[in-house]
Amino acid sequence: MVSEAEVEQATRVIAGRYRLVSVIGHGSMGTVWRAYDEFLHRPVAVKEIRLPPGMPQGQADEVRERTLREARAIGVLSHPNVVTLHDIAHENGDPYVVMELVPGSSLAHLLRSQGPLDTTQAAAVADAVAAALQAAHQAGITHRDVKPANVLIATDGRIKLADFGIAHNISENTLTKTGITLGSPAYIAPEVASGSEVTNNADLWSLGATLFATIEGHAPYDPEGDVIATLLEVVNGDVPKPSNTGPMAKVVSSLMIKEPTDRMTLAEVRRRMYGLLPEPGTSPFTLEDITEAESFIPAPKQPEPEPVVEPEVDSTGPSLADDPGPLPFAPSQPMLELDAEPTARIRRGVPRSLIYAAAVLLFLAAAGGGFAATRYAGGKSLLPTQPTVIQQPVVQPPEATPPGEFxxxxxxxxxxxxxxxxxxxxxxxxxxxxxxxxxxxxxxxxxxxxxxxxxxxxxxxxxxxxxxxxxxxxxxxxxxxxxxxxxxxxxxxxxxxxxxxxxxxxxxxxxxxxxxxxxxxxxxxxxxxxxxxxxxxxxxxxxxxxxxxxxxxxxxxxxxxxxxxxxx
Structure with missing residues (x-):
């Protein structure tokens, strides 16, 4: 859970380099932070292990080892469809995994907000995840937790497989003690659910279950149901069949086969996708698709630049920082301009009370359209930022004051x-x-x-x-x-x-x-x-x-x- 301590610690600097900015979420091994690399001036994701209070030293060491296992799993992979490992940082004896930050949406949020994907979009997801798994399997890595939440779709259309936190490298001993999860029950293979040996074929089933959700809009099994009941259904029940009868359905049915050795190979999955993919150099996802599905991570506050003196501009005007060079994740479409302060964008899955509140505000300020919703979600004023006027003295706004008489x-x-x-x-x-x-x-x-x-x-x-x-x-x-x-x-x-x-x-x-x-x-x-x-x-x-x-x-x-x- 996100604790008050985490909120207060969001200004920490790890290893004298990575400034933690905000909590992105929690994985199976700890807290994932949006951070800022103060050496290379770029946003990164930092995974911090989370040790419950009072955990015995032996178990704590095991959790730390799992962190390093993930790093080793990602570190041997260099593939455009796998989240890139940047660094392993150490602070007070604990390892921090520094990874590529993928601004955009997870497939899970996209499905919740927009429903099933069309054939071209689903094919793009299938090809990218299959390619990532091919690279992992060739390196001896079994992912073991392929699911929509671990498929990231960047704002420029790139698709990446993330969270190798429970990945298994066949060259290492397997961690089997209490507390080591084997994936999400709605997406794990029957042999994993029954406790049998986990092989690369388990990822094939999970890919099929993920594609099932992609074309149907929901998981093949109830992700909110009782865990034991779901596992029994996966092992003993009939395999769910997609209601969609398109070409993707055949691939799903060929992957979700209980006998591991009978499942379609990753190479065959990619071959089947070849004629369904978008034109080279294009993405089936628009920027609006991604930003509506999940709010952007707010940008970290940049280090204050040295003032730049421009003789042609009056000294009372704003000075500009040196050009930092190209953005590390340049979108294929122009992005909406952000204010100096970070602003979050609203997605459709916000709590009901906020949706009603947003409806009232949008009715009162309909001309603002999506901009009003964006400002509302980020806790910002609905009024646009006033531009600074050159040649005019800049008047600092007064400190925020409590409301007037109630x-x-x-x-x-x-x-x-x-x-x-x-x-x-x-x-x-x-x-x-x-x-x-x-x-x-x-x-x-x-x-x-x-x-x-x-x-x-x-x-x-x-x-x-x-x-x-x-x-x-x-x-x-x-x-x-x-x-x-x-x-x-x-x-x-x-x-x-x-x-x-x-x-x-x-x-x-x-x-x-x-x-x-x-x-x-x-x-x-x-x-x-x-x-x-x-x-x-x-x-x-x-x-x-x-x-x-x-x-x-x-x-x-x-x-x-x-x-x-x-x-x-």
Missing amino acids: AVRNGDAATLKGTKGGGFSIKVPPGWDTFVEERQPKNLPVSTRVHYVSPDGKYELTIERFPDFYPSRKINQFKDSVQSTWPRDAFVASDPLILQYTNSFESGQYWKYNTVDAGVLRRTTYSNLMPMNDADLWVVSLTVPTVEEDTGKGALFDKIAPSFTLTP
């Missing part, structure tokens, strides 16, 4: 079925827009949620009421429901504090949690969970960009939440 707003959280007792009042900063939705959270009663969204889209206040929550439920069931909507590695919660709100069944709680969407959209939510009237649970929450969490709590939540009261 206004009392009256709301109603009655349900559509007419459940009464939903009146409330709360102080809200001026100018915040409101909308109401009725929700059906998993394993909880129907709730009504009233949203208040700041004009710049950076902050969202929600008042949620669960009628008839008591006596059959507890607050912890609500918290479990919230956490279940996020991937395990994208949610971290603090220990709750007891509030004065109470009824006959339990006391209220103050609860804070952090979320990371696609490794980019980092938000912090503060909540008061309040049992009221012996039947209802009320939740007052404020969500802010994590980079502003201190200000968000002190200047907003601590002033808003205490003002909440029920009204007749």
Whole structure:
């Protein structure tokens, strides 16, 4: 999970060279950071091992060895469809794997946001992954975790296979102790699921399962289902068949064969793709496809350049840094111009509450179109940056100040079925827009949620009421429901504090949690969970960009939440 410590440590420099910028995500072996190589002035990905507190030294050494195994697995490969290893750095005795940063989307996010790929796109994925596996197998490496999440599609259309964290080199001893995973149950081969010997043929099945998801839009087996049940289905059940009847379906069926030696070879996969691929030098993916599928990783803050004196330009104007040379990952299409501060781009898989909030903001500022959504997702103002005027003195903007006088707003959280007792009042900063939705959270009663969204889209206040929550439920069931909507590695919660709100069944709680969407959209939510009237649970929450969490709590939540009261 993404911890507060990781947020605070995002300014560390590893080995005096790699500045950690932001958490991209978590793999099977640790935390993956977006970092900046201060020697070569380029963005990189840095994989840091993650040791649970109290782990015995022997197990810790084993985890470190797995980190080096991944490095050795990638280090012997030099292929355009495999993520490139740059360096192994050491800091305080721990190894850090420094790899190529691929700006763009994973295939998993692309499928979630856009559904099945067309034949040309699927063929491009099949050919690239098969080529990467050919190179790995020729080097004696079995990947063992081929799945859509490990297939990266760059903004310039390049397709790369990533995460060799559990790869096996036949020249090394296999690590078999507790805690070593064998891949994702929805994509692993039957022989792997049954505990048999793992060979290169296991990657063929996983490639077939990945291509199944590519043309169908979903995995061949339920990735969210019970792990044991999924493994039993993989081993003993019938092999799923694609509903798509095109040429890719035949390849999938020829790869997903339970007998390992009967599976189609990688060379044959690539031969079948030959007539389906796009024209040489072109990509079947557009820049819009990739940027909509997953938010870009925000660019690291560059070292401040030495001022450049230009005699033709007035000294009050901005000076430019020396030309750093070509970008390490130049896209095939012009990219949208970014502000000086990094801005994240929204993808379609954001939480529902943010989608509704974005809809309100886009309605109010429709002319902004996709730009408005981009600014909203990045926690930025919807107004465009004003250009600096040459020959005019540059006036520095004032420090951000807390909102002005809050206004009392009256709301109603009655349900559509007419459940009464939903009146409330709360102080809200001026100018915040409101909308109401009725929700059906998993394993909880129907709730009504009233949203208040700041004009710049950076902050969202929600008042949620669960009628008839008591006596059959507890607050912890609500918290479990919230956490279940996020991937395990994208949610971290603090220990709750007891509030004065109470009824006959339990006391209220103050609860804070952090979320990371696609490794980019980092938000912090503060909540008061309040049992009221012996039947209802009320939740007052404020969500802010994590980079502003201190200000968000002190200047907003601590002033808003205490003002909440029920009204007749």
